[in-house]
Amino acid sequence: MLLKPQKKTNPQAGAKPILNLKDISISFGNFQAIKNVSTTVYENEIRCFIGPNGAGKTTILDAICGKSPITSGQITYYEGQRSLNIEKMRDYDISRQGIARKFQAPSIFNALTIWENVSLAVAKEYSVWQALTSHFTTAQKTRIQEILHLIGLEALQDQYPALLSHGQKQWLEIGILLAAKPRLLLLDEPVAGMGRNETERTEALLLKLKENCTIICVEHDMQFVQDIADNITVFHEGQVLDEGSFERIQNNPKVIAVYLGRNED
């Protein structure tokens, strides 16, 4: 069973930055998708990126994980006393720094059981030999069980993914990412297609995960955003329209005009 949601805290009170975007611009040919975007995300924060379709939310996630090159600006990632400019790094090097991205397309192996999917991910963090032979240390076995417990799939660990609901598949994907013990988790529409019950369980999972990592989440489900976001960045036409608490952005007439007051999503 997943844990019940815990109360949100405002991480900016004394929190350390984990990521800073400074004047980021991104162009696709002659089209400027992102225009001078700046924001700072803090450790153990859940930050939601919201805004109308085409506003640039996914493009920003792509830039952070190295999938989309930026045209200008700087992306700085902080770890302790260390700061890294990651805007010119390759995606696999960025991932090695502890930044994990969940894409909308599934990455589950359907021919493997749920336990095998998670164990393969845990083994990959160590060696290919282990991944192929399934020789796990006690610590690795403990980690696999911890992940299965966190994502609420312990009881189903010997089943195949085909038996899982849409929501359970999303949790399994998150579990696979957790094998690398990410410091920063990037999620693109994690509750898309879920009913209220699964959405609430996902909220509980993310609130649990934020005890040990930071989460940036693109999402259109405003109830979910209200329930979990410490802070929200609102994008519109490639720019930041507003940023702050849910209470702040829901009362901003510009945000209401371009997004919250519309029924497109």
Ligand SMILES: Nc1ncnc2c1ncn2[C@@H]1O[C@H](COP(=O)(O)OP(=O)(O)OP(=O)(O)O)[C@@H](O)[C@H]1O
């Ligand atoms: N590879 C690409 N080539 C050309 N244009 C692109 C590319 N990727 C994104 N765009 C454009 O950049 C803009 C921002 O797209 P993006 O997917 O980031 O928006 P979004 O805010 O995530 O939208 P949605 O909520 O619909 O997912 C859109 O106009 C999109 O068509």
